[in-house]
Amino acid sequence: MTLPALAADHPPIELARVAFTQLTGEHVERIAPLSRGWGHLSWTVRTASGRYLIKTGIRRPHQCDLFRQVAAQQIAAAGGVTTPLVVAVGDGGGPLQRPCYVQTWIQGTDGSTALARLDTEGTSQFGRALGQALAALHRIPGPRFAEDCAGTVTYPSWQAACTARLQRLVTATENAKALPAPILYAVADRLTALIDGLNGDITPRLTHRDAYLPNTLLLKDSPDAAGLLDWEAAAFYDPVWDFVKLGMWVFDTHPQLRGAFLAGYTAHAALPDGFEERLTVYQGIEYLAAFPYFGAAWPDEAMLDGFRKLLADWMDRHHLAGARS
Structure with a gap:
């Protein structure tokens, strides 16, 4: 299936209105586009039964991508994580001519916007709430290690999952030519050795894999409650993987959140044995992944x-x- 390219802005709002009604059977009282995000185009919808969001993908736009996101989001919600519920899913044959889905609306403010408005105490409360939300997520077990929560690709062991990901990244980075070959192969060789040394007792858990402030939610303007959004990258991984982006995009840029987050997290889930050793492996893999992504794909x-x-x-x-370099 070849999807039509997205317009520079949102597709006509009437198409989203008709798509929503076809998927839910509800009359739309009010609809408005949200500002364009990195991963989705979205419209807020008001009906007699409440408020919703209808979304379609930008970076991962196909039907299989959508089902992976929906699976992760529903599993997270069922496991006690505060996140919107998906109430309808549409294929590419509808008015938008793209796969889309409808989810409930949770009243709140995205973490990036909220943090700029919080005082010192509110920031600490929000940090603890985020830690609690991630700990709840990481308690949700998976049946096998998998690249997504629909089980599209699974692995018999964590070492096998990491090795397969590294091999894909080496090939993609070679093709992108965004990193000199001697650096690529030196990093890959060291990562291979580190992967071989990973603890064999690591078990698969639901992992967000894009945990940074725009994908978090301060609920109802109360800094002691937080939710999680946007599940397009979620997988059944070692949950320590989430601390890579938390480090880069949350703790390094907002160091005042680190202590509060860890206090909230460890009150519900202890950091695992070998945390730092595991984290450095996943940092190397994620840093390498940036080169084919930002050097070629985007x-x-x-x-x-x-x-x-x-x-x-x-x-x-x-x-x-x-x-x-």
């Missing part, structure tokens, strides 16, 4: 430059010789 030189520095620091920590 070119962004500023992001690439930032990841070059992160990877160089990672190489220094692991005493890898050779040029850094």
Whole structure:
């Protein structure tokens, strides 16, 4: 299936209105587009029964992508995580001519916007609430290690999952030519050794894999309650993986959240044995993943430059010789 390209802005609002009614059977009283995000186009909808959101993907736009997101979101909600409920799913044959889904609306403010408005005590409360939300997520078990919650690709062990991901990244980075080959192979060799040394007792848990402030929600303007949004990258992984993006995009940029987050998290789920050793493996893999992504799939030189520095620091920590750029 070849999807029609998205318009520079939202498709005509009438198409979203008709799509919503076809999927839910409800008359739309009011509909308005949300500002365009990185991963989705969305419209807020008001009906007699309440408020909803209708969404269609940008980066992951196909039907299979949508089902993976929906599966993760419903599993998270059933496991006690505060997140919108998906109430209807449409294929690409509807008015939008793209797969879409309808979810409930949760009243709140995204974490990035909310943090700018909070005082010191409110920031601490929100940090603890975020930690509690991630701990709840990480208590949800998976049947096997998998690249998504629909079980599209699964693995017999965590080492097998990490090795397969690394091999895909090496090939993609070679093709993107965004990283010199000597650096790529030095990093890949070290990661291979580190993966081989991972604890064999790691078990699959629901992992968000895109846990940064715009994907969090401060609920009803109360900083002591938080939710999670946007499940397009979710998988059954080692939950320590979530601490890579938390480190880069939350703790490093908002260090005042670190202590409160960890206090909230560890009140409900202890950090596992070997946490730092596991985290450094996943950092290396995620830093490497940026090069085919921002070097070819979604070119962004500023992001690439930032990841070059992160990877160089990672190489220094692991005493890898050779040029850094």
